[in-house]
Amino acid sequence: VEAAPTAESCVNLGLEFFSKGRVRDALEQFDNALELNPNPTEAQAAFYNxxxxxxxxxxxxxxxxxxxxxxxxxxxxxxxxxxxxxxxxFRASPEFKELQEEALRGGEDIGSGFRRDLKLISEVQAPFRGVRRFFYVAFIAAAGISTFFTIPRLIFALQGGDGAPDFLETAGNAAINIGGIVVLVALFFWENKKEEEQITNISRNETLSRLPVRLSTNRITELVQLRDISRPVSIILLASFILATFLLNFH
Structure with missing residues (x-):
């Protein structure tokens, strides 16, 4: 008696069909797998394939x-x-670029796994960024608390009277606290901006590393496969420069 198909068996059969170029049959098997109550691993494999x-x-x-x-x-x-x-x-299509940008932003529609991975790489490349931001927040909080207690003293100094603190000294302390908060907040947001730029660069580098190149042997490979073997060099010439060179040589 032939065993009833399962999600796993359908995925495996679909992979076999795909390896033989029977893409239509493979798609049918992956669809069958999704109808057979697959577990998360089987569903991921079915959708991905x-x-x-x-x-x-x-x-x-x-x-x-x-x-x-x-x-x-x-x-x-x-x-x-x-x-x-x-x-x-797919990576050569506009849809991939759109999907990558969505994954880079993260969110409910696509999940945050890719962004989380990029942030981990970013933290490895800039290991003290988190420490700096922690101290920025701590100093902002300290300056904020100090300002909270300084403002009533400043008001009291403005009103004058017996026991009132020196106005210039109190105003100077308040200005230092407020100025410190402004600077620290600016530094905090600057760190966030640099992190976003770094994440974008990491993502772009990952994409560029997958660009197909044709070797002198006429074999097509991806740039990442040439790492530690060759040093690819991109040469970009403007059309106007080429035309001008041609005309000069022609004359």
Whole structure:
């Protein structure tokens, strides 16, 4: 008696079909897996491999839809999308750029896994940023408390009378506290801005590392595969410069 299909068996059969180029049959098996009450791991595999099938068929919108579900509901790592050769056609599409920007921002619609991973990389590259921000917050709180007690004294100094503190001294203390708060808040937001820039750069570098290049042997590979082997150099020439050079040589 043939065993009834399960979500796992459908996923495995779909992978077998996909490896043989039977993409349509593979898609059918992944859809079957999703109808057989899959566990989270099986559902993630089904949605992700559906995306691979759609990427192979250059159906970028459908691939993006499957990936959104896998990222949001089943904790798919965005790094998988960046690294998988089967996703190369999708990574060349506008839908990938849109999906990457969504993942970079994070949120309920796509999850925060990719952004969390990028923040971890950012923290490794700038290990003291968190410490600096902690001290900024602590000093802001201290200056705020000091200002809270200084303002009534400043009002009392303005009113004058017996026992009133010196106005200039009190005003100077208040100005120092307020100025310190302004500077520390500015530094805190500057740190946040630098972190966002760093996260954006990390994400862009990851994307650029997946650009396809054609080698002298006519083999196509991704830039990341050349790491520690070759030093790729990009040469960009403006059309106007090329035309001017041609005209000069012609004359």
């Amino acid at each position: 559906k995306a691979c099938c759609h990427a192979y068929r250059e159906e970028s919108k459908k691939a993006a839809e499957c990936l959104r579900i896998a990222l949001r509901d089943y904790n798919l790592k965005f790094g998988t999308v960046l690294n998988d050769p089967d996703m190369a056609p």
